[in-house]
Amino acid sequence: MKVVLAYSGGLDTSIILKWLQDTYNAEVVTFTADIGQGEEVEEAREKAIKLGVKPENIFIEDLREDFVRDYVFPMFRANAIYEGEYLLGTSIARPLIAKRQIEIAKQVGAEAVAHGATGKGNDQVRFELGYYALKPDIKVIAPWREWDLNSREKLLAYAEKHGIPINRHGKKSPYSMDANLLHISYEGGILEDPWAEPEEDMWRWTVSPEKAPDKPEYIEIDFEKGDAVAINGARMTPAQILETLNEYGKKHGIGRLDIVENRFVGMKSRGCYETPGGTILLKAHRAIESITLDKGEAHLKDEIMPKYAELIYNGFWFSPEREALQKLIDQTQENCEGTVRLKLYKGNVTVVGRKSPKSLFSPEFATFEEDSVYNQKDAEGFIKLNALRFIIEGYVRGKK
Amino acid sequence: MKVVLAYSGGLDTSIILKWLQDTYNAEVVTFTADIGQGEEVEEAREKAIKLGVKPENIFIEDLREDFVRDYVFPMFRANAIYEGEYLLGTSIARPLIAKRQIEIAKQVGAEAVAHGATGKGNDQVRFELGYYALKPDIKVIAPWREWDLNSREKLLAYAEKHGIPINRHGKKSPYSMDANLLHISYEGGILEDPWAEPEEDMWRWTVSPEKAPDKPEYIEIDFEKGDAVAINGARMTPAQILETLNEYGKKHGIGRLDIVENRFVGMKSRGCYETPGGTILLKAHRAIESITLDKGEAHLKDEIMPKYAELIYNGFWFSPEREALQKLIDQTQENCEGTVRLKLYKGNVTVVGRKSPKSLFSPEFATFEEDSVYNQKDAEGFIKLNALRFIIEGYVRGKK
Amino acid sequence: MKVVLAYSGGLDTSIILKWLQDTYNAEVVTFTADIGQGEEVEEAREKAIKLGVKPENIFIEDLREDFVRDYVFPMFRANAIYEGEYLLGTSIARPLIAKRQIEIAKQVGAEAVAHGATGKGNDQVRFELGYYALKPDIKVIAPWREWDLNSREKLLAYAEKHGIPINRHGKKSPYSMDANLLHISYEGGILEDPWAEPEEDMWRWTVSPEKAPDKPEYIEIDFEKGDAVAINGARMTPAQILETLNEYGKKHGIGRLDIVENRFVGMKSRGCYETPGGTILLKAHRAIESITLDKGEAHLKDEIMPKYAELIYNGFWFSPEREALQKLIDQTQENCEGTVRLKLYKGNVTVVGRKSPKSLFSPEFATFEEDSVYNQKDAEGFIKLNALRFIIEGYVRGKK
């Protein structure tokens, strides 16, 4: 049996690789993607070869542009936030991985795919819903749900027994982490006590606001059809945009988040996140929308956003309903263009200016002085008719 | 004709007072409320008397507790935010003023009420929807829509002519402002250019993050049924809670906001807001909800929130649909109790801990190790059935 | 001043024509459209000429295909129903009239448009929102809100005085009516008592179920991308489809409705409607959707439908939010094709069969016997994880 494994090159997925070979007698095809996690993906090649993977079965790809252009940006057009706080950094990367795994499976004629997500988390769902949506007859292997290596000790023993190198240099992080160009996340360790504040050295990407520069920095972001296309006037690719915003965010202590969230699989979980560039981008996108979107479409977007965010969180990226919602969202972004000016300072992202050739903001209509379009007396009729149902109710039900 | 006027004691409503006497030959009844705007309301008495108002027609009331208990707190139970940013500080104060005006009108036998809101803004709608909802046969006088004093010059000339004192000391603010215990707002002046950053001295309540203390401060807020009831263990009334949080926020540069919003009456408008205590409270409330609310009710709240916020923004506080939504929201707060620990630092409010006797967070269910309740193999069935519609579609539509 | 008047050729709009000439000294351009109301539109030409309208200022057009193709069908893709009952027959015709009036105004260089809708109804709003959305600087003249001809007597006196022919043959209907290819509506008269049943002879299109044939009739409707394209195998244009369905409906007593609805302008109103073809079409469309739409998109459509219907009812057809919702809806109709078989009998429309080359219905997955895709044991995991939040709550809150 051929199996395409989402392979990071780390200890856990190396154990899985070996376990697939042993348990399923599988010919393992490894797929390692650079989605901006900040690790050298080429190292995975050597490791895979050492574990007996044939060179032609090793797929290593740089998907950073695909990731930002086709997943992150469409999601940011929706201002998606899960449970009022979380920017969906992990959720949005899974569909891309699933999609490439299935494409490779079709290419190499593999009948199964495997991933390293655990049996209590959201990621197993996100991977597998993607697999099934794209290839309904695929066989899915989820080792964490199948094996009995359900403790750190058993895992290490298995690695040792099978000659899988364990990095004993440096301190093993007590946290379970995930990273991509949009964010890095932390779970486990002392975070399992929701009353405990994480230690400063948990955070890997951003400086603390306390250590960020004492001087604010101003930047400008240009948008076209709802997507950021330039920073300080310099036009960039989607991935370059996010990388550049990440640098700004990391420097200024922006985008840390510490929450308890509701997993799709039913339990609550504490997570800490760093989303430096994304936090800036969301603020900026809302600001450019504020002058270019009509009220009706803006409010409609706000109303459907929680459902859209939940679909992404739960792993339904490839569902027909996410695609239908995307059509709605993209339609609203047709005129969403212009420039936003932001002030970055010690954890704060403040919008200080926005302008657009498509701006619907027109101060002459908003001032209290007269203008040509708006007759202040119109307000009386507007109010009277909005109040009419209350007035009638008051009369007929004797509320005077 | 007797008219109950919402009277601040300032220049504009003093002009209105005089104008009502002259134009309608009205016996004016003044109503001045302390809702935490930070001005000495008793000064309004002397001014009213000077303008010929009978002492028995002067109503001056401290409504701070009513305001926070019956309006601000119910709204914060909903995590209400308008257009992703605005905490509804002005919107939520208008219904209370309208309600007391109508009660006084009934008490003194007045047939009309009047307010000082202009003809292009939201506040006229909020006042008047409240009036009509509470007394359908009330006559509403909105001088700004009726008179021809539609410029600053004409107003001052009118004041001068009628001997209304104009405060010529100090610089007149270029901004139109509104304040109450929840926030202070700024409109007009250079804000009419959405690309222009407001000058630092516009902000009246908070220090800038730059000038805030260099050391973070930690506070704890206790909640019961979704409302804050104590700070650092000290039990307080609702207004005391908000006043205390305001002090923390002002000190640490928290709660400044600069947005372009969509008014109910149809145009876009730039507004700057300071909501120091409210910004802290919202973060804390979401945090206590995160461990005490069931996922289903939390997501339901998020879905209906934009509608709830829009109702308040548009002035529909006394509508049956706002009341029905409130029943839903209040029901979800039954177990919303516990303590949130926050770090305040230079504009940042960070949740660092939350605990509750009613907590639904249980680390044993979230870790990747085995537990008694959750069988990791259950996840397979869960995913398979969630994916079933994709699988069937794939099969019957030949997507393999 | 040139004014484009929506002119039916009837008494009321003839009076308006004359009144516009007299009051505004207007050069009136008449626009008369055949949208299936069942009257000879060419008669309007002679009447207009008699009233002094220049021949080149008379526009008479057959818009039946535009109406069904671009308005009725897109709306039926959404299964739009207002307040659980009303199929929006009047609402959906107004935007088309408004659009053509504005196009003609641009063509002939008119600066104003006028309509014959009264000042308390929804239609004035629907017309005028359309006008302003398509030409913001248009001048709108709404005679019913301006003149003092506010009773039937005054109108008739005005007509007599100005030589406008009044049809004195036949009984004047006590009802205010509106008709187009989708429906005919009745208001006023004894309907103003919501307890009174309308007389049988009010209904003009359908026979009563009592008088409908004693034998059921079966028909088949074919759909493509959500639109009906053929009846009993005969391919037809959109207007032909609706006309044909109307004939079936009229014959079998289908589509009568008697409701009290909430007008946009704030009061309740009793209306009776006959929508024979539309009633059949809605049933059939839901049926073809039932086998071709994915559950997720079907439920999404149901959730946003009330908002979509309200937008159309309120006159917001040309709003950005209606257009965004339409993108969502149209996306869901891509695979909505196949055939529905219906039984028509004395007021009843019963779906008795549906089939589609894109059907997602697959009996092998639904039976209780084993199949290849669905492992019944998966259900246990599915239920367990859906129940997990209840189980955890039960444990931690001691509910045993």
Add this chain to the structure above:
Amino acid sequence: MKVVLAYSGGLDTSIILKWLQDTYNAEVVTFTADIGQGEEVEEAREKAIKLGVKPENIFIEDLREDFVRDYVFPMFRANAIYEGEYLLGTSIARPLIAKRQIEIAKQVGAEAVAHGATGKGNDQVRFELGYYALKPDIKVIAPWREWDLNSREKLLAYAEKHGIPINRHGKKSPYSMDANLLHISYEGGILEDPWAEPEEDMWRWTVSPEKAPDKPEYIEIDFEKGDAVAINGARMTPAQILETLNEYGKKHGIGRLDIVENRFVGMKSRGCYETPGGTILLKAHRAIESITLDKGEAHLKDEIMPKYAELIYNGFWFSPEREALQKLIDQTQENCEGTVRLKLYKGNVTVVGRKSPKSLFSPEFATFEEDSVYNQKDAEGFIKLNALRFIIEGYVRGKK
């Protein structure tokens, strides 16, 4: 082990009873409820005794009033319909059964419950979500998912082998059926072909419209707080109301439905339903709401209804979100009282009159003649401000 089994007395649950005794060595406690399914529940006693159940372990209860009062009526206050058609007749009965099973389990000290729902349907979910919500540590036994009796032949063989009486008189229905006071349902057999029309003799409750009386019948239903309380002036209990409406509906051929629906577990399924009384009740409830509910609350109800219906369909009756939605719904029913007059004729339910002491319908506000409350000129301002966003967009984006 003690197990409380939902026992109908029929063949399938008798086999389960035996199987539980054999497989689990269980002491089976049977629970048989009369919820209006139309079978003599007392017969279950004798059968249970024959199968070795101790007399004290046999629970037979008449729950018809509980069912209608606490489940059917609250649901009808919401006008709940699943996927535009289905009145949720099966869905709403499951929570009550689950609740009583758990209560009996607590009373008799049983550690497990069992039900006879199959592994591909919705009912297993509805039962088990109820069990877990009410007693998180309950053990659930779902024989259909566990045993290998997965065909009719194996079941009969098992019954024969264990001496369970098989009713060989009469023709075995080819359909899988479920009934309670609200409805009877049919699945399977030729219904598995969605193009096939069911034979007339499948329908067990209603006469066909063709065979219904040739004369219409009029009835009146009185409502209080949204619930029906009297028919033709005769006050009745909730179950009596539904039974009486069922009689009317059965006689007049009302409430047949033939649909393809989306099951919670992911596949589509064809179902036929008879809901005679419920179909009448829904029509009547909407009619009494139409004159007593404010527009805002009525529209809010319509918007949240699909979610509420989906929760019930999916088995989440005991969820916090259903309870929160119920609070919202019940709040809107405070003034929902009055009388509805209906005409019943050959499958048609037509509302012909509605009246209420709390009616918000007031013809004087709806006519086109003048009145005291509504100034027709107000409509101009109302329209102008509703159009303002379009007008501004037109100007600034050059759409003229």
